[in-house]
Amino acid sequence: MPKHKGTEKLRLWATRRLAELREESERERQRRSGGSRPGMFVEKAGAGQVVLLGPPNSGKSSIVARLTNAKVTVSPIPYTTQLPVPGMMTYLDVKLQLVDTPPLLNPDGSVNSRVVALARNADVIAVVIGLDSPEPTKDLTASLEAIEDRGIAYSLEKGFVKVERRTQGGLTFIYRGTPKFTEEEARRLLNSYRVYNAVVEVYGPATLDDLEEAIFSFKVYKPTFVIFNKADLPASESRAREAARLLPRDVPWILASAETGVGLSSVGPVAYRLLNVKRIYTKKPGQPPSPEPLIVKADATVREIAEKISPSLATSMRYARIWGKGAKYEGQRVGPDYVPQDGDIIEIR
Numbered sequence: 466m467p468k469h470k471g472t473e474k475l476r477l478w479a480t481r482r483l484a485e486l487r488e489e490s491e492r493e494r495q496r497r498s499g500g501s502r503p504g505m506f507v508e509k510a511g512a513g514q515v516v517l518l519g520p521p522n523s524g525k526s527s528i529v530a531r532l533t534n535a536k537v538t539v540s541p542i543p544y545t546t547q548l549p550v551p552g553m554m555t556y557l558d559v560k561l562q563l564v565d566t567p568p569l570l571n572p573d574g575s576v577n578s579r580v581v582a583l584a585r586n587a588d589v590i591a592v593v594i595g596l597d598s599p600e601p602t603k604d605l606t607a608s609l610e611a612i613e614d615r616g617i618a619y620s621l622e623k624g625f626v627k628v629e630r631r632t633q634g635g636l637t638f639i640y641r642g643t644p645k646f647t648e649e650e651a652r653r654l655l656n657s658y659r660v661y662n663a664v665v666e667v668y669g670p671a672t673l674d675d676l677e678e679a680i681f682s683f684k685v686y687k688p689t690f691v692i693f694n695k696a697d698l699p700a701s702e703s704r705a706r707e708a709a710r711l712l713p714r715d716v717p718w719i720l721a722s723a724e725t726g727v728g729l730s731s732v733g734p735v736a737y738r739l740l741n742v743k744r745i746y747t748k749k750p751g752q753p754p755s756p757e758p759l760i761v762k763a764d765a766t767v768r769e770i771a772e773k774i775s776p777s778l779a780t781s782m783r784y785a786r787i788w789g790k791g792a793k794y795e796g797q798r799v800g801p802d803y804v805p806q807d808g809d810i811i812e813i814r
């Protein structure tokens with residue numbers, strides 16, 4: 466075992482993770498043997514899954530009820546929601562899945578592992594804070610610390626490393642910040658864990674611990690935003706602003722009220738932006754574009770889009786025509802490496 470001060474934390478994590486997996490397989494066994502307890506995850510639907518989490522009574526269920534057709538239970542009694550419930554909403558012509566969850570922290574202050582598992586599997590996290598709470602700032606800190614502690618990075622600004630293993634090509638470093646380690650130290654740590662081929666993306670002031678956590682997939686990054694709910698209550702805006710001061714710049718926040726509906730129209734656009742995808746409408750020559758967009762990564766090239774339609778199309782394609790914001794002029798002819806923009810129409814030839 467390589468000697469590194471971060472290793473102890475990793476050991477603790479591995480022990481806890483094993484316990485969680487054991488718990489889950491036990492749950493699964495019970496389910497199979499006739500019980501009807503749903504599994505750990507909520508099956509994804511639409512272009513992206515947004516998991517709402519936070520303290521009890523903050524209004525998670527109320528928001529899901531207001532924005533989707535899901536049957537959720539809203540009540541002034543804390544700890545009302547006991548199981549995750551998904552619902553669908555539409556933003557532009559994109560379907561987003563919102564997931565209501567039980568409170569993140571149990572009554573005894575411990576973290577609800579199922580909620581963490583849901584968040585780990587999500588595409589975007591929305592932390593819901595109720596502005597009727599005596600201390601919204603404390604609630605926000607507690608929620609963010611709870612997920613961070615369990616291996617979910619909610620911001621890239623504080624330092625994060627992504628390690629994508631390859632079968633060849635050696636170690637490639639991509640810097641999106643200034644790490645607190647040298648490349649030599651990083652190589653040594655990677656090699657000590659027998660990682661010789663990988664693309665290593667470094668965000669913010671990442672440390673060697675961040676790198677080690679990435680090697681073991683302990684830490685994942687989930688784009689996160691905060692919904693300060695109950696904006697209809699007095700002094701809500703100044704209380705939200707106060708709490709929002711502790712947020713890194715890449716964690717946006719909105720002020721909303723599930724009661725009046727005010728501010729909730731921002732949920733769609735903010736979640737969509739954090740998903741980091743784009744809508745592409747495909748068409749065949751001489752035909753109108755597809756009514757439903759294809760949802761692809763924001764930086765996807767024409768070739769990657771063709772790949773998503775069919776692998777054979779990607780190999781046989783010669784060029785594409787493109788209409789929309791990403792085109793210099795309508796119907797511009799572009800090559801396979803071209804990167805279209807959100808909302809563009811492309812015809813692959």
Ligand SMILES: Nc1nc2c(ncn2[C@@H]2O[C@H](COP(=O)(O)OP(=O)(O)OP(=O)(O)O)[C@@H](O)[C@H]2O)c(=O)[nH]1
Nearest residue numbers: 522523524525526527540541544545546695723724
């Ligand atoms: N004034 C006000 N009350 C709200 C708002 N949103 C929710 N509430 C109330 O807050 C209470 C809790 O709402 P829920 O949606 O059940 O909260 P929750 O976060 O799902 O609660 P748990 O399931 O216990 O975690 C209910 O009495 C709601 O009517 C709001 O925007 N303004």
Ligand SMILES: [Mg+2]
Nearest residue numbers: 525526545546
């Ligand atoms: Mg609820």
